[in-house]
Amino acid sequence: MKKIALTGIKPTGILHIGNYFGAIKPALRLAEDYDARYFIADYHALNTVKDPQTLAAHIREVAAGWLAAGLNPEKVIFYRQSSIPETFELTTILMAFTSKGLMNRAHAYKAAVQENIQNQVDPDGGINMGLFTYPVLMAADILLFNPDVVPVGKDQVQHVEMAQDIAQGINFNYKGEILKVPQAVVQADVAVVPGLDGRKMSKSYGNTIPLFASEKQLRKLIMRIVTNSQAVEEPKDPETSQLYLLYKLFADSEEQDALATRYREGGMGWGEAKEELFRVANRELSPLRNRFEAIMADPAGLDAILAQGAAQARPLAQITLTRLRRAAGIET
Ligand code: TRP
Numbered sequence: 001m002k003k004i005a006l007t008g009i010k011p012t013g014i015l016h017i018g019n020y021f022g023a024i025k026p027a028l029r030l031a032e033d034y035d036a037r038y039f040i041a042d043y044h045a046l047n048t049v050k051d052p053q054t055l056a057a058h059i060r061e062v063a064a065g066w067l068a069a070g071l072n073p074e075k076v077i078f079y080r081q082s083s084i085p086e087t088f089e090l091t092t093i094l095m096a097f098t099s100k101g102l103m104n105r106a107h108a109y110k111a112a113v114q115e116n117i118q119n120q121v122d123p124d125g126g127i128n129m130g131l132f133t134y135p136v137l138m139a140a141d142i143l144l145f146n147p148d149v150v151p152v153g154k155d156q157v158q159h160v161e162m163a164q165d166i167a168q169g170i171n172f173n174y175k176g177e178i179l180k181v182p183q184a185v186v187q188a189d190v191a192v193v194p195g196l197d198g199r200k201m202s203k204s205y206g207n208t209i210p211l212f213a214s215e216k217q218l219r220k221l222i223m224r225i226v227t228n229s230q231a232v233e234e235p236k237d238p239e240t241s242q243l244y245l246l247y248k249l250f251a252d253s254e255e256q257d258a259l260a261t262r263y264r265e266g267g268m269g270w271g272e273a274k275e276e277l278f279r280v281a282n283r284e285l286s287p288l289r290n291r292f293e294a295i296m297a298d299p300a301g302l303d304a305i306l307a308q309g310a311a312q313a314r315p316l317a318q319i320t321l322t323r324l325r326r327a328a329g330i331e332t
Helices: 017-030 052-068 086-095 100-104 107-118 134-143 154-174 215-223 242-250 253-265 270-296 299-328
Strands: 004-009 035-040 077-080 149-151 183-185
Touching (some): 004 017, 004 134, 052 077, 052 270, 052 299, 086 134, 086 299, 100 107, 100 154, 134 154, 154 183, 154 299, 242 270, 270 299
Parallel strands (some): 004 035, 004 149, 035 077, 149 183
């Protein structure tokens, strides 16, 4: 039997090429070897996205984005967290086994408190219980489906460890393997994608290239990438060029070597290097963009895919939940 991989995708903004190379592509690669369950963590997004139109749009765009990028819903169980009510019952059970102290130690919560202290406002200011208990909901997402591995970014490893702690507490109390203890996997070979200003591409830096930018917008953004002031004729070092790092993500190895040589020879200006980046980026992204637009143009089709995923996921969730309800004496 194949091992199970599960991950959640928080729909808090439009997808950018940092998400594509840092999370989407590695997760799709993993789905070739694992039974994958990937879901849109819409109730996690609700903690921060309070405008209904915005939240609804992000949910659809992010779901369509993963499908456009190649997620095959016939192979991956792909669903919305909010379609699995068992998640929220499991959360309530997990709460009874989660110490408040564990939540106090969560990095994301601690960072929010620190920021308040720095700004000399109430330490709890702006922090809702959804944020405080975020790791419990995430543990429920995970433990409901018995995954072996949970692919995540570095910032989420602590949350997976908390899910391990909570599962172990429950197994210890009920003297059995009621819940499977999962492992976090942080893919080692994932590239850091530089943003327009040279820092890591991140929504919070405002330096992103949207994954589904139009051709025109894509070219415009690439032309805005910050470079140094070296003149056309000067030889340039590809290894210290953010532009070249981005190029490598899209180009095959022959193209990479050829462009590196042109950098080193001199005679190529940044404008030309940007044109070359645009060419390979657009080559990879234009089929994605077309698929994305087709999926977004067929809302009923998208709903049907997510409903099919939910229909596959719920019976699996019910098995785990029933096992735990029985172990707890809630169900006899
Ligand atoms: N917290 C994750 C993030 O911010 C999203 C997420 C929610 C998740 N539930 C999950 C990831 C379960 C892995 C497993 O990116």
